[in-house]
Amino acid sequence: MAVSKPIVTIAHAVRHVPLRVELDDIEGIAQNASEMLMNVRESMLAPHPRKRAPVFSTSQLAALCRIDRKKVNYYWEKTDLGLPQGTILPRTREFTLAEAREWVSKVGPFPKRPVGVKGKKIAIGNFKGGVSKTTTAMTLAQGLSLFGRRVLLVDLDPQASLSALNGILADSEVTEEETILPLIYGDQTSLEYAVQPSYWDGIDLIPASAALFAAEFFLPFKQSKDRNFKFWDVLNHGLEPLLDKYDVVIIDTPPALSYVTINAFMAADGLIVPTPPSALDYASSTQFWSLFTDLAKSMKSIVPDLKKHFDFIHVLLAKVDSSQSATYAVREWINRTYERHVLPIEIPTTTVTSSASTEFGTVYDISKYDGSTKTYQRAREAYDRLAEMIDQEIFALWGAELEGK
Structure with a gap:
């Protein structure tokens, strides 16, 4: 009695032959990747096309300067310091990064780089x-x-x-x-x-x-x-x-x-x-x-x-x-x-x-x-x-x- 051999089908594999890629095709992949990254960045940073630095509340500004929030009000009134006043908002003020760094420089506890030394x-x-x-x-x-x-x-x-x-x-x-x-x-x-x-x-x-x-x-x-x-x-x-x-x-x-x-x-x-x-x-x-x-x-x-x-x-x-x-x-x-x-x-x-x-x-x-x-x-x-x-x-x-x- 002849023993029947199992039938091996490759129909499934044939339907899934991988896509052939020529060297010239790599440029298209790279271009798609570049365009997608550009789109992702713009969507993440919307509505601004570029990254923007954070802003700081009065409490956050006080923390950066290592001072009490009440001290911020005191420094506001010292016009001789020429400190940025920020943008007035309901119940607080908002400071840009540049304004916050100016506060840190003038009233913060961090010493400056001494004269005569390099970075x-x-x-x-x-x-x-x-x-x-x-x-x-x-x-x-x-x-x-x-x-x-x-x-x-x-x-x-x-x-x-x-x-x-x-x-x-x-x-x-x-x-x-x-x-x-x-x-x-x-x-x-x-x-x-x-x-x-x-x-x-x-x-x-x-x-x-x-x-x-x-x-x-x-x-x-x-x-x-x-x-x-x-x-x-x-x-x-x-x-x-x-x-x-x-x-x-x-x-x-x-x-x-x-x-x-x-x-x-x-x-x-x-x-x-x-x-x-x-x-x-x-x-x-x-x-x-x-x-x-x-x-x-x-x-x-x-x-x-x-x-x-x-x-x-x-x-x-x-x-x-x-x-x-x-x-x-x-x-x-x-x-x-x-x-x-x-x-x-x-x-x-x-x-x-x-x-x-x-x-x-x-x-x-x-x-x-x-x-x-x-x-x-x-x-x-x-x-x-x-x-x-x-x-x-x-x-x-x-x-x-x-x-x-």
Whole structure:
């Protein structure tokens, strides 16, 4: 008796043959993505085509200045201070960011940068994506600006996420000449040409675009042709003329050990490494430090008399989700591994940060949060504490420099 063979049908598979994509078709996908991103941004920022900074109530202004609300009324009447009066609304007044920063400058408790010292450069680095690197750069800049500091943001990531957080779309709104590339190519000796104002008073920006990938080919090529060329020192030289103008320069780096990242690290006075307390991110962080070690050894072999130090290196616990059972254990691993380098601050994952990021913003962009006040304050206070600690360290470093002169 013959055994019948099972009938195999491919009718279902035939109906689902994948769509063939030619190389020329990629341009259409990219164009659709660019147009969709533009539409998303405009819908999120409606009715304004660009990002707008938050406004502040009288109570919020008092909190920024670290004074009682009644003291605000007292200062209003002191005409000699020339303080902005804000916009009168029912039951309160409203202050723009620029007005609030003027109040902070004149009546806040934050000391000014001493005469005779320059601004400090801080790189935000990690060789893994998705660890809150760009958000850390942006929120730190915003927090420091609310202490009266003038901040320059430098976007070195070809993905240009930091530029997007400032409401700038790299593929359609940033030319190669507006990035660090003219400096890399040697067409410029200072980055002053690339500085542009951001939507946030007190923060200027040097944007990025996908064109920055070219730096990864040009820098080693030029080094091979010119033995006197210092490929690692280009960014440092470009930033030097700007350090009298800015209190802090914050550099957002690509998630890789690239030539541009090396420039950022070699230029930086301080380094902040955001590290989420998850097992995979912890494992990745060990690779970061291993590669960083290899970099340091390579640089010393290339330039034996190289003088380089960091005023500080901080590991920042970011995207902390206390509801995850593994968070406590991994937090302990991080603390035991990096010890004194771990900041006593944790940036929590909250609905506030999630909703802000979907609108190309941060917690500082929110004038009034519609959800839980407690949740908002928890997120905001973490970033405030980070900015305050970094600001205090920078001021202490300035003081030490003056004493050493």
